[in-house]
Amino acid sequence: MLKKANEAGRPVETPIPWEDFLADIVNRWSGETGERKQDRSKRREQEILRAALRVFARDGISRARIGDIASEAGMPVSSIYEYYPGKEELAYAVPLSVFGRFYSEYAEAVAGKTTARERLRLYLWLAADFARRNPEWSRTLYLEIWPSVLVGETTVRHAIDDYARIIVHLIRQGEAAGEWPAGHNPYETATILNGSVNQLIITWLIYRRPRDLMKATGSVIDRAMTLLGPVEPPRPRRKPRPGTAKS
Amino acid sequence: MLKKANEAGRPVETPIPWEDFLADIVNRWSGETGERKQDRSKRREQEILRAALRVFARDGISRARIGDIASEAGMPVSSIYEYYPGKEELAYAVPLSVFGRFYSEYAEAVAGKTTARERLRLYLWLAADFARRNPEWSRTLYLEIWPSVLVGETTVRHAIDDYARIIVHLIRQGEAAGEWPAGHNPYETATILNGSVNQLIITWLIYRRPRDLMKATGSVIDRAMTLLGPVEPPRPRRKPRPGTAKS
């Protein structure tokens, strides 16, 4: 097992087993949304969240009205306040309720993968695919919540931090396993990977371009991941040359 | 002159000279903010914008109150409405008033650069540096305006579109000049470059990390730009496509 040195005084913690690391995160976000005692209330809370998801995605958080969410959920306005202290808190609860599903999906899908490269590729790919399949959620998360100043010390912020943590972890994992060289700052690499995929998703959400999001995602991920190092150590480097002049 | 083929029916327009292309954009955003007749009004409008910039950056757009902006600017609330139809429009006007400065700075700094690679590198670098030097502006732009759903067919959106257009243009420029091969989709390359730098800026704005933004920016840009191709093509001896450029 390769032993990694600390850099810049930050504990690197490579030895944490991948399964534990991931399970920890999955558990943290798959919990129930609230702490309601009665069953009826739990159902009601779900209805509020589903209604809020739709209305927020349709009108944007700032233009959305609690009244609309209430009627969409089929209950009086004041009942919303029984569950959430205000509009802002509700807006933060909405993406969280879906975040757990993303991590679960990933945990299940990644089970068969053994290399850090495969795991990382799948992770980035799934992020885009999940956003594509849950457009109302991704609209609210990527266009309104994620970059917002308002995200102070909130729970959503921790969920988003975990999102990035996984990428950094996988980069270190690949270094430790010798899948790619360890020369670069993992945070910088993660910034490039994460930023590329986010940019792709955001552009798609706003402009519906590229038309085929997942095709572009595959292509962008593959290119960005070449920054990690050679695909397969023994293989001589060959640049992708898709545009052959003639067939 | 290199003739580029259209792809996906979108006009490519490579032949547009760089200077004209850039001057066009600089002019578009360096104009005056409003169409006020009196001098006093122009000063007043500037005061509103400056006050709004501060308050929006401090409280976030949704929490900011027009009343606070008014007192910060030393005028009654209703005077704000004399200049802007509402809070949302004011929020969009704020970043625009600074956008022109960014393009001007770039136009001036890029004047000496002759290769597309240098121009592109400077552009990305300046974006981060400008954000760092104007934290109130960048906070509002990157964390609230830029990704927002609310940015429908607004003027800010066009300003942001131009931001991305420049990147794509420079990538094509480098292809045309043989600085790097032309095999890749320029939009994908632009997504990676743009996304990486944006991610870096956003992370810095929220977490103040990396501590030294510009050092990290240099490093991230250099790495991401290696995706374009070899650093120095001594002589473009073999092009992927036949019949390209000058013999």
Place this chain on the structure above:
DNA sequence: TTGAAATCCGACTTCATTTCGTATTTTTGC
């Protein structure tokens, strides 16, 4: 200087968020 246009500003209106007291339903103790 002077009048028309531009601008200023305090009071008022509108509308969405949030609070509150009571009614209703669910759970708990026996």
Place this chain on the structure above:
DNA sequence: GCAAAAATACGAAATGAAGTCGGATTTCAA
């Protein structure tokens, strides 16, 4: 099962910020 207690539901009323209006004031050009 049956109260009593706890949890939840909801209408109405309060709060507060955004936005409107029309008369007063200032600017500018002739």
